[in-house]
Amino acid sequence: MIKSPYFTPFVTVALLLVMLGIGGAAYPGFLSVQVLFNLLIDNAFLLVLAIGMSFVILSGGIDLSVGSVLALATMISAWLLQVMHWPPLLVIATVLVLGACFGGAMGAMIHYFKLQPFIVTLAGMFLARGLCYLISINSITIDDPMYLAMSQAQLPVLGGFISPSALVALLMLAVAIWLAHFTAFGRGVYAIGGNEQSALMMGLPVARTKVLVYGFSGFCAALAGVLFSFYMLSGYGLHAQGTELDAIAAVVIGGTLLSGGYGYVAGALSGVLVLGTIQTLIAFDGTLSSWWTKIVIGALLFIFCVVQRLMAIGAARKT
């Protein structure tokens, strides 16, 4: 059981159920369908970020720029819509392409110049945040009719409703699972994460895969930015500060090893839901302050890392 690769994801799902159970027992109305859907609605952007981050981490890298790229995407969308008066669909397409290019450029730097992902994406993080402020230092409010419609739309499901953003996030998850587990690209990502040298010697397209992985992460960050601008209806350089760490935490809690090559993209969903449930629990309680969220997330990260580590040590002893 413990040796199965499904073990950590299983622990996360069990933990999620326990937390939901505790919430249901402690607070009336916690276990309503709508509260569960709200988890998805409020964290749709985080789920999309975590999906992109999963690929990067599976390939053995890390992407610290996603939060800033998200902010930059909201800023560019708002600017194109409000100042340049572009049609919304064109704006969304432009932002997604820009995000993918930004990520791809970082990937190319990392691969071709043999630089550390940590430092390159750190620079990317500064760059994207700085570019936000070059557009405007203030928040730009979006009043485009399509964005308004997207932010208010409610799709009825199972007696509750979800937002279009949540639907987009779930679709993205489906696409990502297909990419990771059913395509040559996905297998390449796992192979590079497992051992880049071996992947190269096996003749896998390491360069292309690495650039694509960071490009995909940039694309996800831009998509998350679009969803975030549906949610907030504004573009602002201070949006989503520190979200990259939430995304990393979600991926780790979802059972993906930070050393790369091990884990499931679907784990991102359980990781995000666990983080969301902690916030919902604290909101329902009403007496706990927001910093408890940080402390609990820290504690959970600790527990998960230790469990994963002990498992890895146990596995090493067996072989």
Next chain:
Amino acid sequence: MKHPLFRPLAALAALLLIALFTIPGFFSITIRDGHLYGSLIDIVNRAAPLMLAALGMTLVIATRGIDISVGAVVALSGTVAAMLIGGGPDAQTPMVWALCAAMGAAALCGLWNGVLVATLGLQPIVATLILMVAGRGLAQLMTDGQIVTVYHEPFFFLGGGYFLGLPFSLSVVAIVFAAIALMMHKTALGLFIQAVGINPVAARLAGLKTAALIVFVYVFCGACAGLAGLMVSSNIKSADANNAGLMLELDAILAVTLGGTSLAGGKFSLVGSVIGALIIQTLTFTIYSLGVPPEVNMVVKAVVVFLVCLSQRSAS
């Protein structure tokens, strides 16, 4: 050209040259009330917390590690000191004890990171991520999210006082630097740390107590961050758990990289990290003085990091 400090020094010189031609009176230093005043003094004074954090970070990076909890530790130590001293003109707890408690808390944070990395074998970035998230939360919990203002006069000396005409914070940095430089260059400790960074397994097989060395560097990094936190909170006469030291870890890592220490571990340069911190602060100062919106600073910083990374790449 071959000297490892050539590039960082050249970068700093180039920046100072730009400042010389664009900012009038940049190099003028005047004496008022027996203290030295001037842009240069201001830069070194403001760079003091960053220099401390960078010194601690250098040793961690030399062992192939990284400590991203520095900012949280800065917030935590400042908060502990401010809470213990309290809001009155007289300290609730004697100031020495308050400072010791804050430093103790910071060292404890470092110990926690070190134990996670050395004994559990967690990746440094994950191990310190835990404290980065939870540490600031703890600090906010202590202050209830409020800013704690301190009115106890002696506490302000650390971050705002003067010693021998220079800001006192500089003396603190000088003492820490001298102590650690002596330990690194006059004892075998520096060599051991480099050995751990170059090849941890080989170092262990050669008989080095790698675990103890790793715990030591994280404790030292925590203590440096704690001292930086005391300096910051003494300078702003309050403890701000929400914003103190925010992103300081990234600036510290940047300073270390600018100073020529590779993130891959091994060879390190303490002087380089100090120069790196000065580069960052000079850059910030120059950008502010030129009347460019301060937010553009981030774009410039990003470009500088790219250039430095590329130049290090071509150097090796």
